[in-house]
Amino acid sequence: MSKKKVGSVLVVGAGIAGIQSSLDLANSGFKVYLLEQTPAIGGTMAQLDKTFPTNDCAMCIVSPKLVDCGRHPNIEIITNAELGKVVGEAGNFKVEVKKNPRYVDEDKCTGCAACTQNCPVSIALYPVEKIYIKLKDEDLKKVKPIMDKYRDQKGNLLPILQQINKEFRYLPEDILRYVSDELDVHLADIYNIVTFYNAFNLEPRGKYIVTVCIGTACHVQGAPGLIEALEGELGIKVGETTKDMNFTLETARCFGCCGLAPVITVNEDVHGKLKRADIPRIVKNYKSMEEKQDA
Numbered sequence: 462m463s464k465k466k467v468g469s470v471l472v473v474g475a476g477i478a479g480i481q482s483s484l485d486l487a488n489s490g491f492k493v494y495l496l497e498q499t500p501a502i503g504g505t506m507a508q509l510d511k512t513f514p515t516n517d518c519a520m521c522i523v524s525p526k527l528v529d530c531g532r533h534p535n536i537e538i539i540t541n542a543e544l545g546k547v548v549g550e551a552g553n554f555k556v557e558v559k560k561n562p563r564y565v566d567e568d569k570c571t572g573c574a575a576c577t578q579n580c581p582v583s584i585a586l587y588p589v590e591k592i593y594i595k596l597k598d599e600d601l602k603k604v605k606p607i608m609d610k611y612r613d614q615k616g617n618l619l620p621i622l623q624q625i626n627k628e629f630r631y632l633p634e635d636i637l638r639y640v641s642d643e644l645d646v647h648l649a650d651i652y653n654i655v656t657f658y659n660a661f662n663l664e665p666r667g668k669y670i671v672t673v674c675i676g677t678a679c680h681v682q683g684a685p686g687l688i689e690a691l692e693g694e695l696g697i698k699v700g701e702t703t704k705d706m707n708f709t710l711e712t713a714r715c716f717g718c719c720g721l722a723p724v725i726t727v728n729e730d731v732h733g734k735l736k737r738a739d740i741p742r743i744v745k746n747y748k749s750m751e752e753k754q755d756a
């Protein structure tokens with residue numbers, strides 16, 4: 462006959478280990494106090510894309526546990542707090558917890574972030590003088606038609622950023638400031654968006670984006686060799702751009718054409734079933750296309 466568990470437990474740290482321990486303890490009948498120093502539970506795993514060695518989606522593993530933890534009647538989550546004094550001995554102790562202020566009413570906050578845009582500290586007490594950005598003529602010639610096309614449309618920020626990213630192959634800071642002025646959108650909100658989506662680039666990129674698939678099928682069929690060959694041919698490492706701004710070398714996971722593995726793309730062109738020896742020819746083709754255009 463199982464004996465009803467009594468007593469309470471303190472778990473310090475709400476990363477994946479702390480969360481799982483809390484769930485196990487709470488399911489076995491203990492009252493669990495889960496203490497976390499940061500404002501949210503989840504730890505590093507909640508910030509990861511994939512997990513080693515299976516490449517499983519980190520959030521797919523951790524998010525059901527976050528929900529279980531948040532809803533479990535035996536778990537009390539104490540975030541934004543630090544452990545102070547511990548008095549007593551194993552099995553019978555008291556702890557002092559220092560709860561840091563959150564500056565919002567936790568019961569009412571929905572995390573919509575509207576308060577950051579209307580912060581009385583930055584807006585009312587210390588009004589920031591607006592700086593109007595004057596773009597270079599050649600940049601203005603490219604940006605103005607984009608702004609004119611989308612200016613009056615609802616939800617225009619994303620398409621404007623996409624078009625600028627396409628036109629310049631990245632998002633120059635002065636142009637983002639210009640967009641912020643023109644649309645009267647806070648620059649921080651623009652950076653929120655452009656740093657969230659992988660499709661936006663904040664660093665200049667080459668005319669030809671060479672992307673090597675490092676998904677499982679391509680990896681086992683020789684993607685590492687292709688990367689080595691491309692690094693040799695282009696004289697750059699993955700993530701870098703050639704000095705003449707013609708080539709950027711990147712990697713990505715699974716283009717959805719594993720039957721062609723190993724695969725690389727050069728802008729929109731797909732090159733499949735490659736061997737290392739094919740790389741010099743492919744690079745040469747793009748280099749000679751560039752030379753013809755320059756001639």
Ligand code: FES
Binds near residue numbers: 675676680718722724
């Ligand atoms: S793993 Fe490379 S295309 Fe799928």
